[in-house]
Amino acid sequence: MTHDSDSYAAATSAPSQVGGTDAGLSDEQVAFLNSLFDLARNGDTRLLDVISQGVPADLADHKGDSFLILAAYAGQGELVRGLIAAGADVNTQNQRGQSALTCAVFRGDADMVKDLMAVGADPHAGAQNAVATAKAFGQEGLLALLEPQD
Secondary structure, three states: OOOOOOHHHHHHHHOOOOOOOOOOOOHHHHHHHHHHHHHHOOOHHHHHHHHHOOOOOOOOOOOOOOOHHHHHHOHHHHHHHHHHHHOOOOOOOOOOOHHHHHHHHOOOOOHHHHHHHHHHOOOOOOOHHHHHHHHHHOOOHHHHHHOOOO
């Protein structure tokens, strides 16, 4: 992935959410940051290289969707695991109160649910939390992972 130094510098010091009219970023810088969100959606592990160079692992777009949320929603398990290893907050929520765990439940991805739960994802976090989503979609198998019975 190639990038110019101004766009990269903007990415490493970007506000926690990118977008809107008051972000203080040029169109080129916003385009660069949006390309990073595309990497997350596409499961492109080059995103991990960019994060290792200083781009915040929890950077979010204008809707509050972090790299982890975008990767989880797109079913990109390998990148989800890489983002977790890079320090992404598994309990970050977007503006709709959804977390990466909620996205994994919505997709019906048991392996991703297990990966996120193993590192402390809160199944009750957010207005549209993972437990409520599992109940709404009749995901009984996932509900058992989210609320194990002792």
